[in-house]
Amino acid sequence: MSGSGNFPLISASRYLYLKIRMLSQTKIIQNTPVPALGFGTWDLRGSDCEKALESALDAGYRHIDTAEMYANEDAIGNVLRRTSIPRNEFFITTKVWPVHYDENDFFKAVEQSLKSLNLAQVDLLLLHWPKDEKTNIQATEYLLECFNKGYAKHIGVSNFDMVQLKQAQKQAPIFCNQVKYHPHLSRPGLVTYMQDKDLLITSYSPLKEGIAKNDKDLAEIGKKYGKTASQVALRWLVQQENVTAIPKAASRKHQAENLDIFDFELDEAEMKSLANDGQ
Numbered sequence: 001m002s003g004s005g006n007f008p009l010i011s012a013s014r015y016l017y018l019k020i021r022m023l024s025q026t027k028i029i030q031n032t033p034v035p036a037l038g039f040g041t042w043d044l045r046g047s048d049c050e051k052a053l054e055s056a057l058d059a060g061y062r063h064i065d066t067a068e069m070y071a072n073e074d075a076i077g078n079v080l081r082r083t084s085i086p087r088n089e090f091f092i093t094t095k096v097w098p099v100h101y102d103e104n105d106f107f108k109a110v111e112q113s114l115k116s117l118n119l120a121q122v123d124l125l126l127l128h129w130p131k132d133e134k135t136n137i138q139a140t141e142y143l144l145e146c147f148n149k150g151y152a153k154h155i156g157v158s159n160f161d162m163v164q165l166k167q168a169q170k171q172a173p174i175f176c177n178q179v180k181y182h183p184h185l186s187r188p189g190l191v192t193y194m195q196d197k198d199l200l201i202t203s204y205s206p207l208k209e210g211i212a213k214n215d216k217d218l219a220e221i222g223k224k225y226g227k228t229a230s231q232v233a234l235r236w237l238v239q240q241e242n243v244t245a246i247p248k249a250a251s252r253k254h255q256a257e258n259l260d261i262f263d264f265e266l267d268e269a270e271m272k273s274l275a276n277d278g279q
């Protein structure tokens with residue numbers, strides 16, 4: 001995955017267009033560019049995953065979210081092996097599953113993820129879920145060791161609450177906390193804290209696991225801008241400082257729709273109204 005060749009199936013001019021467009025849709029976190037919209041891969045496996053990812057790369061995605069637990073790192077590795085998109089254009093995240101939070105298993109699990117992904121280093125390595133305090137502290141030490149070994153450019157956590165996040169930060173240079181975050185699930189304290197500390201907030205299930213398309217508030221706002229309810233949900237996220245979103249979309253139609261959110265802006269009242277919880 002090196003050189004400056006074109007991704008197969010797309011012309012040189014489209015490749016350049018996608019590259020420039022992605023640059024303009026990038027968040028800078030601790031001096032690191034992270035594409036604001038990533039491609040979630042939960043529930044995509046085998047050839048379905050390969051097909052969906054090839055289509056997503058062709059549509060312009062360069063930020064890929066996977067995990068050991070998704071059982072699709074091999075499929076993603078196959079696509080990464082085939083593509084001629086340069087490695088430095090990607091932002092690739094994987095995660096360690098809690099059953100491997102002991103010394104023997106942790107490094108083996110990360111080394112296996114790298115092997116499956118066909119990478120020497122991921123951009124971001126996360127602890128997938130917290131466990132009890134003692135185990136989290138141990139796992140964060142192993143995560144730091146992976147960072148020091150060069151297995152990951154950045155390290156972070158997922159599904160950590162404020163107390164757990166602050167403890168991890170005492171031990172290691174935490175870059176990200178990936179959490180469930182979408183309109184009507186606003187997490188104000190955590191998000192403000194992470195923005196203040198210049199941490200990356202990656203929103204998972206940004207489309208409410210697919211049901212955002214039926215949300216009346218989102219649809220109503222979307223009418224004003226000629227956008228779908230799903231697009232308004234994603235726009236609400238990426239319009240916030242330090243927030244990126246990783247919707248999963250198997251179809252090219254949804255992949256393209258989800259990327260088409262950078263030509264409108266929600267106003268302050270709309271941003272506030274979607275932060276109301278419990279709907």
Ligand code: NAP
Nearest residue numbers: 040041042204205206207208209210230247248249250254
């Ligand atoms: P999501 O992205 O909120 O929703 C995915 C669903 O939305 C799929 O059914 C998809 O259908 C549909 N969809 C996508 N684009 C659409 C559009 N424009 N209009 C209508 N429907 C659309 O949910 P998610 O998969 O739970 O979350 C996204 C990613 O976050 C995951 O894939 C995974 O990478 C990550 N994640 C992380 C954690 C964690 O613990 N860290 C937990 C959950 C998820 P099609 O596929 O048919 O297009």
